[in-house]
Amino acid sequence: xxxxxxxxxxxxxxxxxxxxxxNEGLPVIVILEGWSASGKxxxxxxxxxxxxxxxxxxxxMDVISEEDKRYPFLYRHAIKMPLKGQFSFFDGSMMDxxxxxxxxxxxxxxxxxxxxNSIINYERQLRDNGYLVVKFxxxxxxxxxxxxxxxxxxxKNTKWRVNKKDLWQNKNYKKCKKVYEDYLKKTDSKACPWxxxxxxxxxxxxxxxxxTIISSIDSAVKxxxxxxxxxxxxxxxxxxxxxxxxxxxxxxxxxxxKVKLKKLQKxxxxxxxxxxxxxxxxxxxxEGWDAAGKGGNIKRVASALDPRGYEVFPIASPSSEEKNRHxxxxxxxxxxxxxxxxxxxxxxxxxxxxxxxxGFCSENDxxxxxxxxxxxxKDLTDWGAVIIKFWVQIDKETQLERFTLRxxxxxxxWKITDEDWRNREKWxxxxxxxxxxxxxxxxxxxxWHILESNDKKYARIKALEIIVDEIKKVTG
Amino acid sequence: xxxxxxxxxxxxxxxxxxxxxxNEGLPVIVILEGWSASGKxxxxxxxxxxxxxxxxxxxxMDVISEEDKRYPFLYRHAIKMPLKGQFSFFDGSMMDxxxxxxxxxxxxxxxxxxxxNSIINYERQLRDNGYLVVKFxxxxxxxxxxxxxxxxxxxKNTKWRVNKKDLWQNKNYKKCKKVYEDYLKKTDSKACPWxxxxxxxxxxxxxxxxxTIISSIDSAVKxxxxxxxxxxxxxxxxxxxxxxxxxxxxxxxxxxxKVKLKKLQKxxxxxxxxxxxxxxxxxxxxEGWDAAGKGGNIKRVASALDPRGYEVFPIASPSSEEKNRHxxxxxxxxxxxxxxxxxxxxxxxxxxxxxxxxGFCSENDxxxxxxxxxxxxKDLTDWGAVIIKFWVQIDKETQLERFTLRxxxxxxxWKITDEDWRNREKWxxxxxxxxxxxxxxxxxxxxWHILESNDKKYARIKALEIIVDEIKKVTG
Numbered sequence: 046x047x048x049x050x051x052x053x054x055x056x057x058x059x060x061x062x063x064x065x066x067x068n069e070g071l072p073v074i075v076i077l078e079g080w081s082a083s084g085k086x087x088x089x090x091x092x093x094x095x096x097x098x099x100x101x102x103x104x105x106m107d108v109i110s111e112e113d114k115r116y117p118f119l120y121r122h123a124i125k126m127p128l129k130g131q132f133s134f135f136d137g138s139m140m141d142x143x144x145x146x147x148x149x150x151x152x153x154x155x156x157x158x159x160x161x162n163s164i165i166n167y168e169r170q171l172r173d174n175g176y177l178v179v180k181f182x183x184x185x186x187x188x189x190x191x192x193x194x195x196x197x198x199x200x201k202n203t204k205w206r207v208n209k210k211d212l213w214q215n216k217n218y219k220k221c222k223k224v225y226e227d228y229l230k231k232t233d234s235k236a237c238p239w240x241x242x243x244x245x246x247x248x249x250x251x252x253x254x255x256x257t258i259i260s261s262i263d264s265a266v267k268x269x270x271x272x273x274x275x276x277x278x279x280x281x282x283x284x285x286x287x288x289x290x291x292x293x294x295x296x297x298x299x300x301x302x303k304v305k306l307k308k309l310q311k312x313x314x315x316x317x318x319x320x321x322x323x324x325x326x327x328x329x330x331x332e333g334w335d336a337a338g339k340g341g342n343i344k345r346v347a348s349a350l351d352p353r354g355y356e357v358f359p360i361a362s363p364s365s366e367e368k369n370r371h372x373x374x375x376x377x378x379x380x381x382x383x384x385x386x387x388x389x390x391x392x393x394x395x396x397x398x399x400x401x402x403x404g405f406c407s408e409n410d411x412x413x414x415x416x417x418x419x420x421x422x423k424d425l426t427d428w429g430a431v432i433i434k435f436w437v438q439i440d441k442e443t444q445l446e447r448f449t450l451r452x453x454x455x456x457x458x459w460k461i462t463d464e465d466w467r468n469r470e471k472w473x474x475x476x477x478x479x480x481x482x483x484x485x486x487x488x489x490x491x492x493w494h495i496l497e498s499n500d501k502k503y504a505r506i507k508a509l510e511i512i513v514d515e516i517k518k519v520t521g
Numbered sequence: 522x523x524x525x526x527x528x529x530x531x532x533x534x535x536x537x538x539x540x541x542x543x544n545e546g547l548p549v550i551v552i553l554e555g556w557s558a559s560g561k562x563x564x565x566x567x568x569x570x571x572x573x574x575x576x577x578x579x580x581x582m583d584v585i586s587e588e589d590k591r592y593p594f595l596y597r598h599a600i601k602m603p604l605k606g607q608f609s610f611f612d613g614s615m616m617d618x619x620x621x622x623x624x625x626x627x628x629x630x631x632x633x634x635x636x637x638n639s640i641i642n643y644e645r646q647l648r649d650n651g652y653l654v655v656k657f658x659x660x661x662x663x664x665x666x667x668x669x670x671x672x673x674x675x676x677k678n679t680k681w682r683v684n685k686k687d688l689w690q691n692k693n694y695k696k697c698k699k700v701y702e703d704y705l706k707k708t709d710s711k712a713c714p715w716x717x718x719x720x721x722x723x724x725x726x727x728x729x730x731x732x733t734i735i736s737s738i739d740s741a742v743k744x745x746x747x748x749x750x751x752x753x754x755x756x757x758x759x760x761x762x763x764x765x766x767x768x769x770x771x772x773x774x775x776x777x778x779k780v781k782l783k784k785l786q787k788x789x790x791x792x793x794x795x796x797x798x799x800x801x802x803x804x805x806x807x808e809g810w811d812a813a814g815k816g817g818n819i820k821r822v823a824s825a826l827d828p829r830g831y832e833v834f835p836i837a838s839p840s841s842e843e844k845n846r847h848x849x850x851x852x853x854x855x856x857x858x859x860x861x862x863x864x865x866x867x868x869x870x871x872x873x874x875x876x877x878x879x880g881f882c883s884e885n886d887x888x889x890x891x892x893x894x895x896x897x898x899k900d901l902t903d904w905g906a907v908i909i910k911f912w913v914q915i916d917k918e919t920q921l922e923r924f925t926l927r928x929x930x931x932x933x934x935w936k937i938t939d940e941d942w943r944n945r946e947k948w949x950x951x952x953x954x955x956x957x958x959x960x961x962x963x964x965x966x967x968x969w970h971i972l973e974s975n976d977k978k979y980a981r982i983k984a985l986e987i988i989v990d991e992i993k994k995v996t997g
Contacts (some may be wrong), residue, residue: 064935086827093824095824098823098833099834103828105829110587110588111588113679120523205798322681343575344573347574348574350831351562351566353581357574364841364842366840380911423944459540
């Protein structure tokens, strides 16, 4: 079989796979990594030439924008996850950024290891959440690389394609090689293995990439992935069951409330300024019973803040675009920039509460989610974020009183729906789920705080006190 | 009535208006402009303090990111339009950028006028599309401004808030004032009037802003806005009715096709490189009959391009988030960066075709849309974009042949749906709508090109020739 015939075959087969992944709802991430001048870009160009351009995206990950730098390092990758049934091709990946910064001494070995660990977890999460990840690393020898770079430099049409980093890499080939090998070894997993390609012959590179994508898709379709439930590796904080939380006596008089509120809001306003200048991001997450008083609590926090430096996100059920991606995708998209505060009215914990109890995800999904969430929050704290998680607690009688009041007050009727009453019937199921959630996700780096909210004033002051305390810890 | 009592009243009233705009589905944009140190920020802070933070957003428009600079100047404003029923507060607007650049000599008087005109049109479009826009300009005298700046500079806690621009503005107060007055006069309209506020007294500023927002909302709710249909102000290109387009004889042999395709794709690849280096954005829009061959046509264009420099957007019916905004919002969100190419498989013209014929918008909506689209495309060409619009034309018999083939070929069945057959029944209605669309939106700066596609090969080559020609005009 001639080369051009072989080419035609795998190109047709690849086009067919687009239809297959569409029908199967399989999202596919293809990552192309490799040495400078190994021909990543042109291999990618050939591969997609015969695919339907409406159903894939290509991302050049080389340049990190100033905007991207204000988010966790995985952010710019995570927000580009494909929809179910689509391809995302990444020209470059986290590898390049992380190894380069380590090689340049910009991050320590410890920071490097932390980031590599985040990547391993992130990629495993992708696979566990239904993504097929196909990773390639294109190898060229030091000599071959030098000759390719020189060829590019020789013509004024291609000269501009060589940058300082390429030259630096060739000069430091051996040093780079050692780190690359370490990275490739550590991030090679059953979930997302690396495919190493000797990039000497262009046609061959294209053929290997195409055929590997084809066989990876076929195998993913034939053998559905079973995700393991991973044991928790993190140190946990001590927690109480909801039933053990004393609500009585947690009250404030109007006067106590007013005085404390004013003082705390003033303090928080000052701290917000400090955060902004120190570029520390803060994430405040609210969960709690219906009618527990989340809205009013958030309002007291928000009104102390400079409006240009915070956002409040009310989290409803996911849109279809959001449903067709990793469940954390919509939260990646709502992260605060460095120096900003994001307040979530309901959160990613919907996965282990409403989605679990209403059957919106599989049992494996929600059981896995505790660890997935912990890993997500770990990455955020590694980035430097302060995470404050509130469970707003009331008892069943207080909820009934508030529901009834809402029902009977015309201006408040919009706040109460049939769904609220239905959820109330499932109180015990929810309580079990919440207990499990709090137990399994109260890591030392992002523990839950309980806000006793039978008296809303008490809960507001407690929230403000915790926020002020937590922020003080990092602003010094 | 005391000041604090008055304050409490308008704060409560403002909170109520949040409920009202939610119920009415009214989106509200509040723009705060004014001299440096006029207290915009702190007025805004006070206003929103007692509003529900889950249903508004505050945007500080001061800093223009490097990313934003790669888009039309209205882009960063347009993508922040609120959803129906929500508030967006803008601390700063296009005014600041446009007047500053003009005052600094960075743009000519002509460019300034063009931008002011764009802003007038953009704001009118917002109002016509159901947005309430409330604009404030805060005035301070030269002397008062100087004293406020000096006060800020005096304390090390506030010193950082004074920047070079503030100092420059005070030094050039008279020069600035002249330009501001010009801008304010030109952009003051019935649709979006300016509210001028003497910013001497802080409490008064807050009261005026709050009460103006309240009364503007009440009046918008009571008196629904009637949008005028504006006469076309642009010079138009000559066009033919679809029925006058000769399809016969527009054919290529396989050999002719192959030779031309190869040559044109090679040429386009080179031009893409030039575009990239010259930072010229290109927008290619495809519309046409079902089964006219849009997909295959797009594929031949895309496969000639560097995958890192283009994107293809298949446009389906809008998501609920998109439906709850100006109909052009989702296209603002898909604009190419400078130097990039965006290819649209169906476009913003859905408004005057499917949305018109299926009754998804009002008659006033689609009749207004011709001019709204022309204005949108005018802004894009002013920004420097090349816009190429294709209507892919086939006759009714050819469509029937292709539909039947699709129906009878297992691998092609996914391409044909009941909706396609239903649309086919409305051929004549669509033809009238398309004729009107082509006539009313073939401006000199963004004319329609007809691709005769009974022979798909012919249409592909013609598309490539037009794209190459149009790009050559700008790359020289």
